[in-house]
Every structure is written in C-alpha cells, then in structure tokens.
Amino acid sequence: MDFREMMESKYRDLLVNYIKDESEQALYQGQKFSRKSIEQKISPEDIISLHKSILMDLYPEMPEYVTKSFDILLEVMIGYGFAYREHQSLRHVQQELRSEMEIAANVQQTLLSTDIPKADGLDIGAISVPAKMMNGDYYHFVHDDDQVINIAIADVIGKGIPAAMCMSMIKYAMDSLPENRNKPSNVLENLNRVVEQNVDPSMFITMFYGAYDVLSHVFHYASAGHEPGLYYQAETRQFSELKTKGLLLGVDKKTKYQQFEKQVYPGDMIILMSDGVTECRTKEGFIDKETLLGYIRKHMHLDAQNIVKNVYKELEKIQDFQLRDDFTLIIFKREV
Numbered sequence: 001m002d003f004r005e006m007m008e009s010k011y012r013d014l015l016v017n018y019i020k021d022e023s024e025q026a027l028y029q030g031q032k033f034s035r036k037s038i039e040q041k042i043s044p045e046d047i048i049s050l051h052k053s054i055l056m057d058l059y060p061e062m063p064e065y066v067t068k069s070f071d072i073l074l075e076v077m078i079g080y081g082f083a084y085r086e087h088q089s090l091r092h093v094q095q096e097l098r099s100e101m102e103i104a105a106n107v108q109q110t111l112l113s114t115d116i117p118k119a120d121g122l123d124i125g126a127i128s129v130p131a132k133m134m135n136g137d138y139y140h141f142v143h144d145d146d147q148v149i150n151i152a153i154a155d156v157i158g159k160g161i162p163a164a165m166c167m168s169m170i171k172y173a174m175d176s177l178p179e180n181r182n183k184p185s186n187v188l189e190n191l192n193r194v195v196e197q198n199v200d201p202s203m204f205i206t207m208f209y210g211a212y213d214v215l216s217h218v219f220h221y222a223s224a225g226h227e228p229g230l231y232y233q234a235e236t237r238q239f240s241e242l243k244t245k246g247l248l249l250g251v252d253k254k255t256k257y258q259q260f261e262k263q264v265y266p267g268d269m270i271i272l273m274s275d276g277v278t279e280c281r282t283k284e285g286f287i288d289k290e291t292l293l294g295y296i297r298k299h300m301h302l303d304a305q306n307i308v309k310n311v312y313k314e315l316e317k318i319q320d321f322q323l324r325d326d327f328t329l330i331i332f333k334r335e336v
Contacts, residue, residue, distance in 0.1 A: 044077040045074055047077075049074060112138055116141060121217070121334060122335065123332075124331070126139060126331075127312050128327065129323060130326050139154070147213060148212065151209070151330065155207075155226065174187070184257070185222045204249065208224075208244070217334055218263055219263075219270055225247060225248035227273055227277070228242055242270070266334055271331050274329075276325035276327040276328065277328070280292075280324075287318070
C-alpha cells in the first residue's frame with residue numbers, strides 16, 4: 001500500500017467512525033489527519049475529492065443534489081488552495097526577511113555601539129531607540145584623552161538597511177580621522193567630503209558634533225543641518241537654543257562649517273537630540289517645545305542618564321507607546 005492509499009484508508013476510517021459515533025475523539029483524530037496532510041503537501045481540493053469519493057462509495061443512493069454540492073465546494077477549495085499556498089509562500093519570504101533584518105539590526109548595534117565616557121565634574125546620559133528594527137539615528141563618543149570628550153549625533157534622511165550602512169561608514173570615517181578631532185568644524189568638513197563622494201545623492205545626513213573640554217568646561221560645537229541643541233542655564237533657570245548654522249552633509253563637498261563655543265557653569269546642561277524628540281506626535285499633532293522642556297524640568301534633579309530615560313518614557317507614553325521616528329537624546333550635565 002503506497003502513502004496515498006494509506007491516507008485514503010485512514011480518512012475513510014475517520015469519516016465512518018464520526019458518522020457512526022459523532023465523538024470528540026473522532027474530531028481530534030481529524031485534526032491530526034489535517035496536520036499530517038499539510039506536512040505531506042496534500043491540497044484542500046484533494047481532501048474534498050477524497051471525501052466525495054468515500055461518501056459515494058458508502059452511500060450509493062446519496063441524493064444527486066448532495067453530490068453536486070461537493071462539485072461547487074471543490075471549485076471553491078481549488079481557488080482557496082491556490083491563495084493559501086501563495087499566502088504561505090509570502091509568509092515564508094516575510095519570515096526570512098524579518099530574520100535577515102534582525103541579524104542586520106544586531107550587527108548594526110554591535111558596529112555602532114559606543115561607551116558613555118566618565119569625567120570628573122561631568123555627568124553624561126544618552127538614549128537612542130529605533131522606531132523600527134534599524135536605527136536611522138546614530139551617536140558616538142570619542143574620548144582620546146582625559147581633557148576632551150567628543151560627541152557626534154547624526155540622523156540619516158532615509159530608513160532601513162541603507163541608512164544603517166551609511167551610519168557604519170560615518171562611524172569608521174570618524175574613527176579614521178588622524179587629527180583635528182577636537183575641532184568640530186574640521187570634523188564636519190572631512191565627513192562632508194566622505195559623504196559627498198560615497199553616499200547616494202538621494203540620501204542626506206544631518207550631524208551635530210561637539211567637543212567638551214573637561215578642564216575648562218568649554219563646549220565647542222558645529223552643526224550640519226541637525227536639530228538645534230538646547231542649553232540650560234542653572235543661574236537663570238532658563239533654556240536657550242545652541243546657535244548653529246551649516247548645510248547637511250553630502251550636499252556640497254566644498255561646504256565650510258562655522259564653529260561655536262559655550263562656557264558651561266556648575267548645574268548647567270547641554271541637551272542634544274534628533275528630530276524624533278522634537279517631532280513627537282500625538283492625536284492632536286506635534287508636541288510643542290514647552291512640553292519637552294516641561295519633561296526635562298520635571299526630571300532635571302536626577303542624574304543625566306535617568307533624565308534621558310524618564311523623558312523618553314514620558315514622550316513614549318503620550319504617543320501611546322508607538323514611536324513614529326527614531327529617538328535619540330543626550331545630556332551633558334556639569335556637576336555642582
């Protein structure tokens with residue numbers, strides 16, 4: 001007896017037993033038969049044909065209208081079978097793509113990982129959460145010596161794997177800069193040439209680059225079209241924007257970037273972010289600046305890492321826990 005004959009015999013027994021007893025056990029055996037049929041790639045229309053054949057054999061006097069009803073059911077199941085197999089194929093492809101995206105996300109996290117540096121008199125906190133698997137935001141600390149802590153925060157205008165690859169290129173371009181790493185304007189000009197030569201014209205990158213001198217507590221910075229940073233002055237308890245000016249990376253390789261500086265006093269804070277922070281959206285629309293500042297004020301008595309974590313939780317909550325854009329927030333807080 002070949003496999004098909006064995007399946008037909010088993011289904012006949014199932015059908016006969018259920019017609020006779022209508023038992024739960026027979027239904028359970030039917031479920032097992034169904035799973036086995038799927039494993040052996042037996043189509044729904046084959047099961048219908050088998051069912052019809054067995055019934056006609058068991059009940060030769062079965063009314064003709066019952067027999068004809070199986071014909072229409074068979075036609076329906078043929079179409080269903082095609083659609084089901086296509087669905088299963090697409091689902092398999094989707095699972096493969098998801099698996100590849102998870103691997104890519106893990107690779108991205110490994111390649112772009114960075115440690116938050118420690119320095120006497122300075123407290124640093126950072127958080128970066130992707131809206132989807134791949135993160136289009138990027139931040140990186142460079143602490144070459146005990147005097148200067150460099151920070152880069154960037155946002156690729158584009159998502160997915162191309163953005164992740166672009167971020168990896170930026171990181172290794174930064175790591176390979178031989179000198180002038182502590183001069184933000186020079187860093188952006190070097191990176192701008194790299195991006196202009198190596199990135200597709202349809203992709204652009206914004207970046208804010210800063211160099212914090214932990215001895216003098218002077219923050220030098222420059223921006224390539226990035227979201228403006230904020231400065232909190234403890235003495236006046238007021239926030240202000242960090243003055244910046246500069247073209248996005250990759251637009252013109254001859255672009256020059258202006259450098260600025262800010263003296264940071266005890267209790268003051270430098271707040272850097274991506275547009276995923278300022279462009280948080282609720283049902284009513286984008287949040288206003290005062291809402292963001294309110295959350296920062298609410299938690300500013302905490303250390304820098306807990307400030308960024310709690311601000312993220314507040315903004316995540318008002319968005320019903322659904323980020324619409326990548327979220328990156330970094331705080332430099334000079335200790336009192």
